[in-house]
Amino acid sequence: MDKQLLGLGLSAQPQRLPSPRARSIPLLCYALRFLAILPKTACPKVLGNVHIYLKESLFNFRTLLSTTSTWTIIYQKKEKFSDKRKFERESFGVLERREAMASALTKWLVDPNRNPLAALHMKTLSKRLRKYGLRYDDLHDPMYDLDVKEALNRLPREIVDARNQRLKRAMDLSMKHEYLPEDLQAMQTPFRSYLQEMLALVKRENAEREALGALPLYQRTIP
Structure with a gap:
């Protein structure tokens, strides 16, 4: 029994658990493997230590999962917000460019110095206005x-x-x-x-x- 515990890196005496940052999924896997080989007639003290270790490992694992999911949601929200802002900026830029193009086209249409049709219209209108003063x-x-x-x-x-x-x-x-x-x-x-x-x-x-x-x-x- 002691050899099996030592083989898994656990002992019957309570030990100082590693820091929460050092606990990860492999530790939980080792604990589950230990439960598979632990006999039902094991010492209650050993079972208590194992129960505490598993409980804290599960708590840290759930905390890790919840923290990871929380940061994932925050990151996704930031990505969506940044994509929305980027889309708004691009849309606003497109609208500005379209307005500038429309304004330039309008100025070109009515400018007789640049548009031959506008010059012809101005000449015709000037002739008609001169006839009547x-x-x-x-x-x-x-x-x-x-x-x-x-x-x-x-x-x-x-x-x-x-x-x-x-x-x-x-x-x-x-x-x-x-x-x-x-x-x-x-x-x-x-x-x-x-x-x-x-x-x-x-x-x-x-x-x-x-x-x-x-x-x-x-x-x-x-x-």
């Missing part, structure tokens, strides 16, 4: 867009009067099916803006009021 900003309708109406109200009176005179002259020429003389058409400036700066200011003010939660200054109503 109009400017491009004269085409904005204050009854359709209230921002245009507000911007016109903020402009100096002489600018608004000149706009009204051009519109009345264009309506008169259109009713008579006539155009301006060639010398007057050459003097026209169809793309000289007088409304865009004030209109942009009005739109920025409205956007700021909306962001602050304030009521709009004007609203369209049905009489």
Whole structure:
């Protein structure tokens, strides 16, 4: 009996157990092998020591498993979180690139210096506006867009009067099916803006009021 115990590295006397870090699965396997060869009539003191050793070994083994599973879950959560953040960053980067590409494409489409079709459209529109003595900003309708109406109200009176005179002259020429003389058409400036700066200011003010939660200054109503 003592030889068998010594062969397994155990003795009948209680010994100091190794540190929890040193205990592992092979120790538990040795203990189970010892139970297989231990006779039923063994000394109760030996059985008590073996029972304590097995109990602590099982506890350490379960602790090791639970700790390993806990760290595995934490690592998996970190991996999922990092993958999610990476996916969000990549998605945000893709959206930014798409917005930049869309903005660049829009600028290219409306730029007459870069797009031949835009240059052709600008030339055609300029010729038609010169025939009636109009400017491009004269085409904005204050009854359709209230921002245009507000911007016109903020402009100096002489600018608004000149706009009204051009519109009345264009309506008169259109009713008579006539155009301006060639010398007057050459003097026209169809793309000289007088409304865009004030209109942009009005739109920025409205956007700021909306962001602050304030009521709009004007609203369209049905009489």
